[in-house]
Amino acid sequence: MTELKVLISRAQIARRVVEMGAEITRDFAGQPVILVGVLKGSAIFLADLARHIALDATFDFIGVSSYGNRPSPTQELKSGWDSTGEVKLTKDVDQSMRDKNVIVVEDILDTGLTLTVLKKILLAHQPRSLKIAALLDKPSRRKLPLKGDYVGFTIPDEFVVGYGLDYAERYRNLADICIVPRE
Numbered sequence: 001m002t003e004l005k006v007l008i009s010r011a012q013i014a015r016r017v018v019e020m021g022a023e024i025t026r027d028f029a030g031q032p033v034i035l036v037g038v039l040k041g042s043a044i045f046l047a048d049l050a051r052h053i054a055l056d057a058t059f060d061f062i063g064v065s066s067y068g069n070r071p072s073p074t075q076e077l078k079s080g081w082d083s084t085g086e087v088k089l090t091k092d093v094d095q096s097m098r099d100k101n102v103i104v105v106e107d108i109l110d111t112g113l114t115l116t117v118l119k120k121i122l123l124a125h126q127p128r129s130l131k132i133a134a135l136l137d138k139p140s141r142r143k144l145p146l147k148g149d150y151v152g153f154t155i156p157d158e159f160v161v162g163y164g165l166d167y168a169e170r171y172r173n174l175a176d177i178c179i180v181p182r183e
């Protein structure tokens with residue numbers, strides 16, 4: 001693997017996460033929220049964001065995987081990977097979402113396929129409100145018209161790792177968000 005280049009430093013992430021937490025705190029003033037993390041990429045973001053939300057908050061986690069043949073990591077890096085839109089639930093939420101303020105916490109909004117399906121699944125629980133908090137957004141890759149309600153950083157079409165994001169399950173523990181060079 002060639003060198004990784006820092007795209008967003010740990011200090012920038014920390015500052016932005018504080019702002020996002022404040023925004024959520026303001027929007028839901030006095031109300032309880034459920035933070036639903038999408039496994040596994042959102043784990044680190046959720047842990048940091050939650051500590052900047054000054055509300056009565058609980059956690060839940062949802063797991064998804066895509067059907068279809070995923071290309072090799074090298075191929076995925078080169079040409080990206082567009083799931084078929086068929087997303088399989090590998091772990092459902094544990095608690096009732098009915099009449100709750102649900103905030104889905106995701107690492108990155110890419111084509112929008114995963115979150116479109118997740119939104120549908122979660123809306124079936126009849127929450128009081130449903131919002132999306134994504135640390136990163138790659139709008140140039142969008143296939144379905146989906147917008148995050150709270151977005152940390154808009155980034156170009158690069159493959160990034162760190163702060164929870166992986167390349168073939170590695171690099172999730174990097175403190176900075178780094179670009180994996182395509183060649």
Ligand code: IMP
Nearest residue numbers: 109110111112113114158159160165166
């Ligand atoms: P979407 O359904 O195309 O929006 O896919 C979103 C998912 O793809 C994210 O939750 C990530 O797991 C993965 N993903 C998309 N872009 C990247 C990236 O640059 N680095 C690591 N994972 C990514």
Ligand code: MG
Nearest residue numbers: 040041165166
């Ligand atoms: Mg992933």
